Amino acid sequence: MPVSIIARTLSDRVFEIVRERIVTGELRDNMPIRQDALASELGVSKIPLREALARLEQEGLLTSQANRGYTVQPMSAAQADEIFALRLSIEPAASASAALAADEGGRQAALAAFHALDEAASSNLAEVAVRNRVFHIALVRPAGRRLTTSLVERLGILAERYTVAHLAPAGRDARAHVEHQGLIDSWMARDAEAHQRLLHDHIAGTLADLRAQFAADAVAA
Amino acid sequence: MPVSIIARTLSDRVFEIVRERIVTGELRDNMPIRQDALASELGVSKIPLREALARLEQEGLLTSQANRGYTVQPMSAAQADEIFALRLSIEPAASASAALAADEGGRQAALAAFHALDEAASSNLAEVAVRNRVFHIALVRPAGRRLTTSLVERLGILAERYTVAHLAPAGRDARAHVEHQGLIDSWMARDAEAHQRLLHDHIAGTLADLRAQFAADAVAA
């Protein structure tokens, strides 16, 4: 939206591609990144790839050790707890504030994001996850707080791995739909207090589901 | 502390050097980064420099536009507000939690960081700023929440520019010393509630000072 004509660098595109591969689990935990192989697979050289990897490390999705390269940061119940605790600290208040501050464009964008999420085929989990993230961000962006918005986005990306991995078999579509409906309704009605409470409960509920799933996985393993 | 023998890459060192230059104001707002010039000045090639710049953009200290390079993200009262609002949302609770969870090593590290800050020559503002950041992080790290700790560190780095630029002429040493003393005392006493309140007030106070200074600057300009 800032620029109509998009001029993006190779590094940018590689960044998003690799990020999606991590988030969807295509690149699994602790898997080392073979730079030459990945670069040639993507049809680029190592330099833009390495710039993308450096950014992804800063985002918290990769870890690097000098001369030993990058590995995918492993998932853990502890990290999931942290991510969702941070989201609880930030997102409800930010989203509620945005509900009050949103102009017409922001409100339409939020509605559009909601409908896009609504129409996503529940079979395509990766697509649902992306649109879910976009929806949550659309609720925060109209506050005009750029840093807060980008932080919420970052946390959403980190969270996505966990929701994709652990909520996949649960079939929680129905409840999620109801909750999202409540979120958009209260937000559009500019009922900041109700929205903040609903969003808090929504995030906390997801975290509770994740914890249960983690516990089940631990038992199964 | 994780590794005794430090094997770091050029990109890592350049990252910190450039970060310090931004934080201390040596690289001013909106100043474009001439990659070739900076690289040769640092005695490295463009590749490690560019990896460092990519990371710094992810950290929020730089902005990039394709084929037009990197520029220093300008400071603004709005961004300062955001940074400190986020710190208020996260740091007091995290620090209080760490006070309860800290083991002996963590407690000694916090004390050491406090004394280091205490002994920093108040004339060397950059040194004070760094040690102040290290102190605040030392209060959070013992909670064992890695992501939260790194986020607090990031926000601290972003905040540092503003404190360096705007609190420099104020001579607030005495009050800061008293507040830090209170912070470390309550933290060491594991009085989580008091510590949380003190840290909240400390951050809020700094923000108030910054706002006043910003307003004064705006009038003067």
Next chain:
DNA sequence: TGATGGCCAATTGTATACAATACGACGGTG
């Protein structure tokens, strides 16, 4: 047999060289 030290392949990290893009000056044209 078990440990130790040195070669070798594989992989990462960096420098040099090249292509692509953007900004500014100049001259032409209405």
Next chain:
DNA sequence: CACCGTCGTATTGTATACAATTGGCCATCA
């Protein structure tokens, strides 16, 4: 005289080529 297109230089972005570090394998030796 204002405007527009074109060229030239400066700067960024990328590919190729090279150096440095790691980890494994095997021979050697106590």
